[in-house]
Each structure stands twice: as C-alpha cells, then as structure tokens.
Amino acid sequence: MSEPQYIVNEAEQGTRIDKLLTNVTSDYSRSQIRTWFDKNLVTVNGKTVKPNYKCQTADKVEWMVPEVEPLDVVAKNIPIDIVYEDKDILVVNKASGMVVHPSAGHQEDTLVNALLYHCDDLSGINGVKRPGIVHRIDKDTSGLLVVAKNDLAHEGLAEQLKKKSMKRDYKAIVHGDIPHDYGTIDAPIGRSEKNRQLMDVTEKGKSAVTHFEVIERLHEKFSVVKCVLETGRTHQIRVHMKYIGFPIVGDPKYGQRKSIDVDGQALHAYHLQFEHPITKELLEFEAPLPTKFTKVLENIRKSY
Structure with a gap:
C-alpha cells in the first residue's frame, strides 16, 4: 500500500475529510474513498477519523490506498x-x-x-x-x-x-381480480423472521413503496399490472403483491401453491428511464414482453 499525506491549508478549514480527499486524490471516487474509512486507512494527526470529520488548518492527513x-x-x-x-x-x-x-x-x-x-x-x-x-x-x-x-x-x-429519479417500470401477471385500477403499496420490507431465505413485510424492514396500475383483467382470475418502483428492496414487487393478496403468477417463493407453470415468475422490467450520468441526456428504453410471458397470457385467455 502507498502512504501519501496532505497538509490542510487555511482555505480548507471546515471541509469534510472525505470531500477533501476526493479533491486531493482525483484518481479515486468519493465512494472508493469512503471504503478507506471503513478499513481505518485514513488518519488525521496520527488518529483515525470518520468521513464527516471537519478539517482544521495545518491538519496532517495521511491515507493508505489498498492494492x-x-x-x-x-x-x-x-x-x-x-x-x-x-x-x-x-x-x-x-x-x-x-x-x-x-x-x-x-x-x-x-x-x-x-x-x-x-x-x-x-x-x-x-x-x-x-x-x-x-x-x-x-x-x-x-x-x-x-x-x-x-x-x-x-x-x-x-x-x-x-x-428516486430513475424510472423503472415492470409488467406482471398476478392471481386475482384487483378491484382498484390504481394503488400504492407502502409497506417496509426486511428478512422474514420465519424463513431467513425470504423477504417479508415487517416493521423492522426498510421503507418500500410500489405503485401499481391494472392494465387488463382476465376472466376474474388474473390481472395484468404495471408496477413502478419508488424504492428498490430485494424481491420488492413480489413481496408487495403477495402482501395485498395478489401474488405473481408462477412465483416459486411468494406465489400460490397451485399456479401456472411459468418456470419462474411472470415479471418483466419493460421500461427504464434515466439521465445519462455523464452527458446528462435523458435516455429511455423499452423491452418487449418475452415469449414466456406472452405465452402465459395466451394460455390464460384460451383456458378460462
């Protein structure tokens, strides 16, 4: 590991140490530099500090860059x-x-x-x-x-x-006839206390918000929905749709025991919109429903 150092000047008085290092070490991102603090690789006047430490004039800042x-x-x-x-x-x-x-x-x-x-x-x-x-x-x-x-x-x-400015939209086939055309599910998600391999709605979980819109109702037994993620928790849409009583078709973890064989869940991330991180151009993409998804829809329309 290399061991560079820097002396804080008067103009830098009060600057956060992580921001100072970002300016001083232009080859490294702020996220990379934060990991140095986790590993106690940054010291000020010989003592380890947290990334929010406010620099003082003449502070001697030393850091080690991990290989x-x-x-x-x-x-x-x-x-x-x-x-x-x-x-x-x-x-x-x-x-x-x-x-x-x-x-x-x-x-x-x-x-x-x-x-x-x-x-x-x-x-x-x-x-x-x-x-x-x-x-x-x-x-x-x-x-x-x-x-x-x-x-x-x-x-x-x-x-x-x-x-939450990146737009991520999904389409899903769910069990049941959702009575509302639109809805928002605001329920925290965390590890299930009964099965640590599953996620669940729990008071101890992190904030999770999913917006949905019913696109089509199929024979009062199924609904096609559009889901928009406001947050991005593990298995969020799958957990939330189960939570409100309309689990995703074919979901092996959160779905009904008797479901249509889809070889996985009928869930597709069809729309993505974001600002290009460098050029700042607004980019938007759509991916058509995969064959697996469309075949399930066809089978439902024919069989029920």
Whole structure:
C-alpha cells in the first residue's frame, strides 16, 4: 500500500475529510474513498477519523490506498441482449433464468461473467463480484438494467437511484381480480423472521413503496399490472403483491401453491428511464414482453 499525506491549508478549514480527499486524490471516487474509512486507512494527526470529520488548518492527513483486489470472476462468452452502449454505460435486456452477479451457488454463467467478456472496463465500486452493477433484477425476472463502465458513471446512476429519479417500470401477471385500477403499496420490507431465505413485510424492514396500475383483467382470475418502483428492496414487487393478496403468477417463493407453470415468475422490467450520468441526456428504453410471458397470457385467455 502507498502512504501519501496532505497538509490542510487555511482555505480548507471546515471541509469534510472525505470531500477533501476526493479533491486531493482525483484518481479515486468519493465512494472508493469512503471504503478507506471503513478499513481505518485514513488518519488525521496520527488518529483515525470518520468521513464527516471537519478539517482544521495545518491538519496532517495521511491515507493508505489498498492494492487493487485481483478480479476472480471469469469472463465467459455468453450471449446477452445489449440494447444500448457507449463509453460510459450500457443497457441490457436480461433474459429470465440468468443471475445478475456471482454469489453462493451461482459462481458462473451470470450477467457479470458475460459483461466481462464483452467489456474491457466496468466500474469497481461494488467490488470484484459485482463490477458495473448499479441495480439488480431477480434471476427469473427478465428485462432492462443499466450497467456502469466506470466509477464516475456508477456514482451518477447510483445518485439517481437514491433520489428516486430513475424510472423503472415492470409488467406482471398476478392471481386475482384487483378491484382498484390504481394503488400504492407502502409497506417496509426486511428478512422474514420465519424463513431467513425470504423477504417479508415487517416493521423492522426498510421503507418500500410500489405503485401499481391494472392494465387488463382476465376472466376474474388474473390481472395484468404495471408496477413502478419508488424504492428498490430485494424481491420488492413480489413481496408487495403477495402482501395485498395478489401474488405473481408462477412465483416459486411468494406465489400460490397451485399456479401456472411459468418456470419462474411472470415479471418483466419493460421500461427504464434515466439521465445519462455523464452527458446528462435523458435516455429511455423499452423491452418487449418475452415469449414466456406472452405465452402465459395466451394460455390464460384460451383456458378460462
């Protein structure tokens, strides 16, 4: 590790230490620098500090830059549907059945494996297992997600997610005839106390808000809905639709025991809109419903 240092000048009095380091070390993003504090790699006058420390004139700031962790995810030539790409970002229409990034039980054949084969550079903010990944969609959910090629683009996209300005719309087939044309589900989501592998609506959970609109009603037994995410909790739409009594068709975790065989849940991220993190251009994309989804709709219309 390298051990650079910096003496705070009078004009920098009162500046947060993380902001100061961002200005002084232009090669590193603010998100990267925050990780240095987590590892106690930043000191002021020989003592470790938190990122919100206010600098004083003549403070001696020292920091150690950790060595880049070697990438241990293998690039694989896996076909992916790239709907947009430039030097900073790309937008992928992910197929149902593909895991977004390596995790326990899914070390290969993920979207990240495919991206590493396609791209020379991906942002490193989320570590070696999730390069470029700004947001995720579940394995058996299909549809659009944006990937960052560098840390600056990643930070810009993450900020839009934080401010809820990135628009992410889904279509789903659910069990039941929803009586309202529109609705908002505002219910916190966290780990289920009964089964830690599942998420659930719980008072101890994090804020989660999903807006929905009924697009079509099918024989009083099914509804096609549009869901708009205001927040992005794990399994959010699946958990919320179950919570209000209209679980997603084919959902193996949160659906009905007797459901239509969809090989996963009938959920598709069809619309994505955001501001390009570098050029500031407003970008908008739509992905048509996959064959799996349309076949389920056809079967319902014919069978009921």
